[in-house]
Amino acid sequence: MPEKKELKLEILKEIIQIMKDEDINEVCIQQNDLKIEVKRFPDQMSLAAQGATMMAPQHEVAHSEDISDGLVIIPAPMVGTFYRSPSPDAKPYANVGDEIEAGEVICIIEAMKLMNEITADVNGEIVGIMVEDGQPVEYDQPMFQVRPR
């Protein structure tokens, strides 16, 4: 429907302008059935500066890598502490045997006191979890084994 499309465009334009004005790099807005995610890629210098000032929860995509037997590995996209659930008393995001969708949060990596929600880029079944809750992880460290659909 044309009106809905125009509305989305208007919102997008506004978001982009605010991001430019306030020097924000990532915005995610959800309202009912409307979800908008916008990411900016600033230059090197600002990236380093942003690291010191980020306060909002971050989202990181973990890019899956092929291994043998038709399985893929989901590696850590950053350095930090791996958590299986959003808080100590909550249920884990993903267990062995679960079906996951691309874009779904599968774990948290905490870095510099910020909780980063890690999403997979693949649909499939979790066949293995290679790190323990609360374990430190480095970049590229295998976290999940998935059989893609």
Place this chain on the structure above:
Amino acid sequence: MPFNKILVANRGEIAVRIMRACREMGVKTVAVYSTADADSIHVKYADEAKCIGPQNKSESYLSLLNIISTADITDADAIHPGSGFLAEMPHFAEACRDHNITFIGPSPENIEMMGDKVKARHIMGKAGLNPIPGSKGVVEDEKEALKVADKIGYPVVIKSAAGGGGLGIREAHNAASLVNSFRLVQGEAKSAFGRSEVYVEKLMEKARHIEFQVLADQHGNVVHLGERECSVQRRNQKLIEESPCAALDPKLREEIGKSVVKAVKSMKYSSAGTVEFLMNADEDFFFMEMNTRIQVEHTITEAITGLDLIKEQIRIAAGEKLGLRQNDTNFSGHAIECRINAEDPENDFLPSPGTITEFHAPGGPGIRMDSHIYAGYKIPSIYDSLLAKLIAHGRTREEAISRMRRALSELVVDGVKTTIPFHKKVMDDERFLRGEVYVDFLKSFHMPE
């Protein structure tokens, strides 16, 4: 033992250099590396190593988040940033402070003061160091640049205010080239440093690049460790450095040294630092900039003073008082450093990445080699091209040169083009042997066919 564990936020030979000091002091080390550096020596040398990102710098060696996160998960109590990367980014030093990790270097405030080259000229000017004639502050547009150039006279240089490492600099020999270069430098500055602000200085062609090394503790004590002459440069990047400078007599050294110490004291500076000058034919010293980090060529100062500057930095960061006073510093002999880069000197020093097929380091009296390469090592093409630093020390300049000549003949680095042939030619160059070295040395130096 000042710290339990130090994370070295760098790579290549400087990372190894820092880890060597830590090992001697009984301090554990943590290496960080990008996926491109998985086989690098600094990774093997450290007590533990963490991969922090893919090869591109912004997601690895410039990733403040991943580096501080690594310090968290390894329980490192201090970070040494080395040279380059995050060493002169005030946000990084501040983030360390906020996370209770000791940053081995000066305060974020000092880094910021001197990191803005325009601010630095102003501050050091007030502290008694005459800056190179140039614009008072940032130059907004070509019109203003032309006015400044008319006042100070051509040729001039346009420089990035947030600059360093020889980037974001262009010469202009007349009004037309000034207008041409002005916007180009602004663009280069923006892409290299994130800020487009530029300023204008007189281009001093027959000048010597002379820099003074300082050490300052957190209790207000400052000493200078003599000067280094670094006039042999290509595209504003140093290739050969020596200490002391052949053209400086002890009286002048003492006078400039005193004024440097006074200026650095007034800044409430701590850690190692280098104050850079251009000296003209009349032996006038003009302040250029101050580098608030350990420098590649700190090695030749170590050779003539017998000090270990990395250990000094670590002790200073741990809050210790400087163990020496100005009249304790002894300068002995002459030292020269040649930077061995993976570059082709016959092709305008174009980077020459590849795999090292054979490597043999020189030895013998007065020779020091700092390197991270080995036979079979694949040089990543996206980082700087420094392979090794070759330092020769002798009782006199002649002996240092003859030792460097010998060492260069022993050194083998096969598989890539290097600056070794260039250094060999310079060690035989008449002007170099006479000590007639100015910043335009390379302009009139040609590699024979």
